[in-house]
Amino acid sequence: MAVDTSITQRSGDTGRIVGKRFDWGRPVRFIILLFFLIVVLIPVYVLLVTSFKGIGDAQAVRAWDLPQVWTLENWKSAWQGTPGLPAVAPALARTALMVVPAAIISSFLGSMNGFVLARWRFPYSNIVFTLLLFGMFIPYQAVMVPLYRLVLSMQTTLHLGVGIPSLIVLHVIYGIPITTLIFRNYYESVPQELIEASRVDGAGMLRTYAWVVLPISIPSFVVVLIWQFTSAWNDYLFAVYFGGNAASQAPVTVTLNTIAQGSMLANYGAAMAGALLASLPTLIVYIFLGKYFVGGLMSGSVKG
Amino acid sequence: MRKLKRYGPPILLISPSLFLIGLFVYVLIFSSAQTSMTDIYTNPQFAGTRPHTFVWFTNFIDLLKDGDFQHSLKNLLLYTLVFITGAMFFGFLWAWLLDKRARFEGVFRSVFLFPMAVSSVAAGVVWRWLLNSNVGDRATGLNRLFQMVGLDFLENKWTNNISFGIVAVAIPAIWQMSGYIMALFLAGFRGIPTELREAARVDGANEFKLYRYVIFPQLSPVALSALIILGHMSLKVFDLIMAITGAKFYPTKVPAVDMYNLMTEGNFANAAAVGIILLLVVLVLIVPYLIHTARGDKR
Structure with missing residues (x-):
């Protein structure tokens, strides 16, 4: 069977001649994979096509067809907002202001914790x-x-801003475990001799961290930054509880859901365009830094 | 004194994080448990301008007796079963197909994994369109697609089914997570030493035996991690439901959605009780796993 030959190919020494016979398994597997590829991409097709459709394309019969007239109307109304529906553009800016500091701060905290827990026990x-x-x-x-109560009191006593500033604090704090885990696992692979050598040379903990450990931490920083960036960008739970007003304070997930729930009957187009806009930053990160994204997934999953 | 010099700095360096996690995780869990045993059913009570009393486990008993909350628990169970089965199945299948050195492997992997980079809210926007419950002439979304390819019998009401609507919500979740499970299994497959397969072959193992006695045992730690991750995720499901059906849709509600509604109504005691119930369910799943891995660490 299909399975048989490819394993023979891999190990290569079972003595069977593979090259002569045509391996039907390969094209069959390829076609199955292609089928799943198309299935997985169906939502992308729907998002793109619907976002360019005008009112004239609203009939159910034409649901899966390409637009009769391609229009940017939906993109415009999602970007700028319409009466009654919030705009995505300022929400994107707010979300960027939230995830960048959150990712940077929690990365540094994770790095320090990971270092101590792995190499300065x-x-x-x-x-x-x-x-x-x-x-x-x-x-x-x-x-x-109780978190709701605590954040409210931080907002009144410490003048912590509603929306983005509060969310930065939450993403930093609840990011500590995962960032610590990723860095600790990474530092465990750093030879203890390197740390000891620095110790013998008379360097203290902070100096060892700053001069020996930090410079070799860049790959881990990339993984952790991407991980934190993506999870904070896509977060909806904290956003909906602490994000405040969808039109002026909340991150883009809240704004997007407000648009989506609001435009339910009228027109899906604006919501689709908004969904694409809201997903663009994480998708760009995924496309260009996919390797590190997967690295984060793996370290987030397999502990120890 | 020497000990202080040696251990003082690391403890100092880690103490801000310890303090924050101590407060925001442990103290708050305790405080949640406390609130769940009070009669704080209104906003003024929550703010402290009206008195409240301690009612022990009344809220838990009332919740568990309540038919609506039972519906949420049943939904959560159903969702978890379908989601885990689906994501494990497709994740394993894709990894298995790709492990055989498929052409364009990188493209397939990237496409299968990309839904994970998209937020549940954005995914919810398109999946709500796909899961539109209209049938017949008014059908759009997947129902229309089924008509177009001649699979009319598959047309259904999706989330609009009171008993099984939640299963429809599991479909986008499977779409989002299967690629991740694929990545885990693919790493597992690639981690099996070639010599092991060869040895089994030399010993005369056929395809079935090779999988049964060599490959599956090697993959079982990966499968366990995958199960834990999926189970843990599925018990917290919230975003997808909020995006696909909204907070006020009875057929697809789960405890996390109930909690959101309870909190917006000012019923903080019951909201906290729901949170504690969710915590207990997750603990049953996680604590054995944590102990298991901690033991593995020591070895």
């Missing part, structure tokens, strides 16, 4: 690590009610 540091890690596994619903 102290008594019970493993227990401390497990306690930190636990924060990654809780459903945030378990803290949402």
